[in-house]
Amino acid sequence: MIHTIGMRFPIDVAFLSPEGVVKDFRRSLRPGRPLVFCREPGRASALEAAAGTWEAWHLKPGDHLEITDL
Numbered sequence: 001m002i003h004t005i006g007m008r009f010p011i012d013v014a015f016l017s018p019e020g021v022v023k024d025f026r027r028s029l030r031p032g033r034p035l036v037f038c039r040e041p042g043r044a045s046a047l048e049a050a051a052g053t054w055e056a057w058h059l060k061p062g063d064h065l066e067i068t069d070l
Helices: 053-057
Strands: 011-016 022-029 045-050
Touching: 011 053, 022 053, 045 053
Parallel strands: none
Antiparallel strands: 011 022, 011 045
């Protein structure tokens, strides 16, 4: 779960399995939301990005994200 208390701008959030599979996501969460939960079981982490990122990436549940060091 995450919150956006104290944030000044909206964000996108993806909830990922341990393997990096998108289990659930939310678009353009407004600042000040107390708690946001993943609706699917088996999540391991949350990835936050600027609002509009998931739409630009065409993100959907089941997509596999690989996060690497740059």
